[in-house]
Amino acid sequence: MGRIERRFAELKQKGRAALVTFVTAGDPDYETSLKIIKGLPKAGADIIEFGMPFTDPMADGPAIQAAGLRALHGGQTLKKTLKLVKEFRAGDKETPVVLMGYYNPIYVHGVEKFLGEAKAAGVDGLIVVDLPPEEDVELCLPAIAADINFIRLATPTTDDRRAPAVFRNTSGFVYYVSVLGITGTKAPDLKSVEKNVNRLRKHTKLPIVVGFGVKTATQARAIAKSADGVVVGSALVSAIEDSLAKVGKPSPKTVKAVHSLVSDIARGVRS
Amino acid sequence: MTTAQVNSYRTGPDEKGLFGIYGGRFVAETLMPLILELEQAYKDAKADPSFQAELDSFLEHYVGRPSPLYFAERLTEHLGGAKIYFKRDELNHTGAHKINNVMGQILLARRMGKKRIIAETGAGQHGVATATACARFGLECIVYMGSVDIERQKPNVFRMKLLGAEVVPALSGSRTLKDALNEALRDWVANVEDTFYCIGTVAGPHPYPEMVRDFQSVIGVETKRQMLAREGRLPDSLVAAIGGGSNAMGLFHPFLDDKDVEIIGVEAAGLGLRTKKHAASITGGKPGILHGNRTYLLMDDDGQITEGHSISAGLDYPGIGPEHSWLHDMKRVQYVAATDKEALAAFQLCCKLEGIIPALEPSHALAHVMKVAPTKPKDHLMVMNMCGRGDKDIFTVADILGVKL
Numbered sequence: 001m002g003r004i005e006r007r008f009a010e011l012k013q014k015g016r017a018a019l020v021t022f023v024t025a026g027d028p029d030y031e032t033s034l035k036i037i038k039g040l041p042k043a044g045a046d047i048i049e050f051g052m053p054f055t056d057p058m059a060d061g062p063a064i065q066a067a068g069l070r071a072l073h074g075g076q077t078l079k080k081t082l083k084l085v086k087e088f089r090a091g092d093k094e095t096p097v098v099l100m101g102y103y104n105p106i107y108v109h110g111v112e113k114f115l116g117e118a119k120a121a122g123v124d125g126l127i128v129v130d131l132p133p134e135e136d137v138e139l140c141l142p143a144i145a146a147d148i149n150f151i152r153l154a155t156p157t158t159d160d161r162r163a164p165a166v167f168r169n170t171s172g173f174v175y176y177v178s179v180l181g182i183t184g185t186k187a188p189d190l191k192s193v194e195k196n197v198n199r200l201r202k203h204t205k206l207p208i209v210v211g212f213g214v215k216t217a218t219q220a221r222a223i224a225k226s227a228d229g230v231v232v233g234s235a236l237v238s239a240i241e242d243s244l245a246k247v248g249k250p251s252p253k254t255v256k257a258v259h260s261l262v263s264d265i266a267r268g269v270r271s
Numbered sequence: 272m273t274t275a276q277v278n279s280y281r282t283g284p285d286e287k288g289l290f291g292i293y294g295g296r297f298v299a300e301t302l303m304p305l306i307l308e309l310e311q312a313y314k315d316a317k318a319d320p321s322f323q324a325e326l327d328s329f330l331e332h333y334v335g336r337p338s339p340l341y342f343a344e345r346l347t348e349h350l351g352g353a354k355i356y357f358k359r360d361e362l363n364h365t366g367a368h369k370i371n372n373v374m375g376q377i378l379l380a381r382r383m384g385k386k387r388i389i390a391e392t393g394a395g396q397h398g399v400a401t402a403t404a405c406a407r408f409g410l411e412c413i414v415y416m417g418s419v420d421i422e423r424q425k426p427n428v429f430r431m432k433l434l435g436a437e438v439v440p441a442l443s444g445s446r447t448l449k450d451a452l453n454e455a456l457r458d459w460v461a462n463v464e465d466t467f468y469c470i471g472t473v474a475g476p477h478p479y480p481e482m483v484r485d486f487q488s489v490i491g492v493e494t495k496r497q498m499l500a501r502e503g504r505l506p507d508s509l510v511a512a513i514g515g516g517s518n519a520m521g522l523f524h525p526f527l528d529d530k531d532v533e534i535i536g537v538e539a540a541g542l543g544l545r546t547k548k549h550a551a552s553i554t555g556g557k558p559g560i561l562h563g564n565r566t567y568l569l570m571d572d573d574g575q576i577t578e579g580h581s582i583s584a585g586l587d588y589p590g591i592g593p594e595h596s597w598l599h600d601m602k603r604v605q606y607v608a609a610t611d612k613e614a615l616a617a618f619q620l621c622c623k624l625e626g627i628i629p630a631l632e633p634s635h636a637l638a639h640v641m642k643v644a645p646t647k648p649k650d651h652l653m654v655m656n657m658c659g660r661g662d663k664d665i666f667t668v669a670d671i672l673g674v675k676l
Contacts, residue, residue, distance in 0.1 A: 055444060056444065056561060078574070102560075107574065108572075157300075182457045
């Protein structure tokens with residue numbers, strides 16, 4: 001049993017949904033980013049998603065795009081992202097870590113090399129936005145062979161006809177994108193989220209977590225009623241941005257700003 | 272990378288949208304159902320003679336096709352070698368080849384019942400063509416354009432507005448063409464129900480590279496017919512400029528299986544291939560994944576996309592259509608590059624010798640013609656695609672020549 005599966009099993013016993021937190025690796029710089037993730041489990045994160053910065057994140061909204069550029073300007077690379085995971089893993093053997101990003105940096109690094117290094121660093125799952133099931137031979141199947149979960153995005157356009165293809169080679173959990181559009185721009189329509197989550201359950205036994213546009217404890221609490229987990233991303237990334245002393249430079253408030261927002265939303269998920 | 276022999280260079284892409292290892296459908300899940308819907312709609316339209324008949328009619332009466340195949344006599348005399356012909360696609364309505372593809376896609380969008388059209392543009396030529404066709408059919412038109420490009424291509428921005436389009440600045444990243452493409456994709460993800468994305472070049476997820484190529488192939492089909500009528504035989508060589516590569520693919524594709532026809536694509540070498548300031552994806556890049564397809568890209572060691580640079584905003588893109596990448600690996604097409612300086616010299620020569628102000632994009636092709644034509648015998652027939660006119664570029668050129676307008 002991998003860390004992700006184990007974590008969802010534990011939470012099921014506790015009878016509550018998972019809080020999945022997303023921050024961009026290396027935002028605003030390596031050291032601050034490491035402090036941020038090290039403190040996330042204590043603040044209430046059950047699963048950690050780490051964005052691998054890319055110059056052209058076509059599915060992300062302004063907040064996450066800006067975070068990626070801050071990290072890249074700060075010298076973040078794929079190698080350094082793996083190093084961050086390794087350092088985090090040295091102090092935390094249990095919290096699942098999922099890397100999320102776009103295919104090009106992985107492809108250029110070399111798929112097999114990347115998977116070997118990611119596994120060794122303690123990565124549990126991958127979400128690669130621009131790899132739909134039609135491209136499973138690229139990374140999905142090799143990742144499964146390397147014992148890393150390949151987590152798929154399902155969207156409001158994933159209808160009953162398409163769902164079987166989307167879930168065929170997926171594992172870990174399913175990430176339901178609650179709105180049509182890019183990250184962090186529109187608020188999810190809670191009724192349609194519930195309806196779609198229930199619809200997708202007919203196609204998969206995997207836990208379904210819901211993200212894109214979740215910003216507050218109240219939204220998180222409402223989504224946690226029907227889903228197995230809630231992802232908070234853009235809101236945390238915006239908290240980093242708002243806390244900066246100047247562009248790209250952390251202030252003494254940066255780390256705390258993220259952790260207190262996570263604690264707040266965690267209370268929503270757990271209530 | 273395969274270099275195995277093939278019987279035909281014209282059968283791609285396969286059912287997965289691949290040309291060898293290039294192409295594909297590297298998009299977010301939200302877009303997949305739309306891309307599959309588009310693929311089916313295009314297949315149906317292609318099989319429907321009434322679709323092609325409607326397109327042919329608009330190409331003739333609205334765009335002004337066929338464009339002439341013109342013997343550039345004075346240039347030929349000046350260079351003293353190959354007999355040079357221009358395929359005059361700069362005479363099309365809106366002043367470039369872009370409208371060929373736009374008419375096809377807009378007729379397809381109408382067929383699919385889509386009422387809202389989005390497009391990306393760099394220099395503004397594809398944006399103007401899209402705005403034009405949308406005005407003609409009464410469709411809503413939104414054009415994404417990098418804020419840097421908006422600043423340097425003001426006349427085209429105003430043209431699009433006159434035609435009723437909304438021009439939305441892309442403010443992220445490098446704020447040029449690649450970012451305009453990102454913004455258009457983001458718009459599409461958010462407006463999947465009613466929106467048709469009209470891509471301007473032979474790139475993007477399958478079926479765009481194939482579809483745009485098919486719509487642009489009218490250039491090569493006409494060239495073949497016109498050359499046979501004129502000279503009684505096929506040309507010996509074809510030369511075209513390449514940014515994303517749609518004008519080149521349109522000219523090249525009908526000739527790919529004519530093995531004796533030498534085919535040359537000219538990328539933008541900017542300030543030189545040894546500097547980082549160029550936009551030559553094949554000559555100076557390596558394979559990667561961006562904007563829905565695998566192809567040659569400009570990037571750093573970490574796989575981060577770098578900026579292209581060219582005097583010509585239309586060539587200033589860090590990628591190239593996937594079919595070009597395949598044709599390069601197969602060695603069927605030779606890819607070379609011309610610098611800003613060489614293109615500018617060609618631009619000036621063409622104005623003076625032929626009375627044609629070329630766009631800066633085909634000026635790159637012309638720069639290569641100037642290099643190779645003198646080495647060819649007088650019976651060598653060379654066709655260069657004059658894919659756009661230079662009115663839009665006079666401000667850039669005046670600026671470089673130090674002339675205040």
